């Protein structure tokens with residue numbers, strides 16, 4: 233039996249991003265690091281976002297969560313979340329949504345957690361900003377979320393430096409779960425960990441997501457990490473979405489030559505052994521992206537017209553790909569004489 237297509241579950245949409253553009257203001261003019269992203273995320277969906285370093289993944293995530301700091305700012309587009317456009321909201325209104333309705337887990341918990349406060353104190357501060365709970369309620373919920381991520385609640389008394397890297401990341405995820413939000417955005421939450429700790433944290437995130445039903449946007453540069461966990465995969469290149477589709481179909485039949493290159497650059501976790509090739513060259517300077525298709529200078533199947541013609545996101549089966557190979561043929565209209 234075929235699975236329901238998340239792309240069509242618009243009534244269940246939790247988040248709608250349209251035309252999102254984020255620019256860094258520099259002395260040489262604006263650098264568009266996110267150049268018009270559209271995305272609809274269903275309730276409870278797990279979306280992986282992949283792409284090489286510098287493709288704009290984190291900037292997009294921060295643009296969605298409204299956590300950008302100067303010189304970066306959203307210069308166009310809308311981010312609709314639970315009926316409100318986050319881009320147009322005041323900082324005060326955004327603060328009432330953060331933690332309660334959506335939370336963010338950063339790459340390094342060491343930077344996100346306050347080193348001079350115990351874990352329990354930081355959980356308490358996050359709770360008190362949103363709810364008038366008694367100290368007993370705060371302690372009970374804090375212990376509960378720590379247990380959810382497999383940490384003994386005795387560590388509510390611990391300071392961040394007393395926990396291992398994996399435990400700190402888990403503590404951050406526990407904090408993100410305090411109010412069981414509808415959406416958790418995660419920016420490479422496992423990248424500072426060794427491979428074994430990465431896989432086990434990933435499995436735990438997936439288990440919690442199934443149990444509690446929140447949606448996840450998970451940014452990583454590691455294709456293999458998201459292969460078993462995400463429902464859909466967004467591949468970014470040079471500030472644009474170049475492919476968006478069901479994870480399995482992107483892995484089985486990548487529609488964009490860049491997605492294929494990324495897949496060929498990572499070892500498969502379980503699949504057959506293959507020669508790793510990688511993608512020659514490096515992502516472009518976003519201040520001056522290549523003409524036509526931004527990937528054409530590195531593309532093994534580039535055609536002459538890729539240097540000039542700008543591809544759109546074309547429908548390819550159940551996925552979308554920004555590649556002229558998938559441009560629909562022009563419809564010929566016969567005119568009766």
Ligand SMILES: Nc1ncnc2c1ncn2[C@@H]1O[C@H](COP(=O)(O)OP(=O)(O)OP(=O)(O)O)[C@@H](O)[C@H]1O
Nearest residue numbers: 256258263265284285286287288289290291453518
């Ligand atoms: N302060 C800045 N000024 C100008 N441009 C910047 C600045 N910070 C980032 N950029 C631009 O934004 C682009 C996207 O950066 P971003 O960190 O979002 O990429 P990423 O895909 O998340 O990379 P990584 O995987 O390394 O985290 C960079 O390639 C760079 O050109």
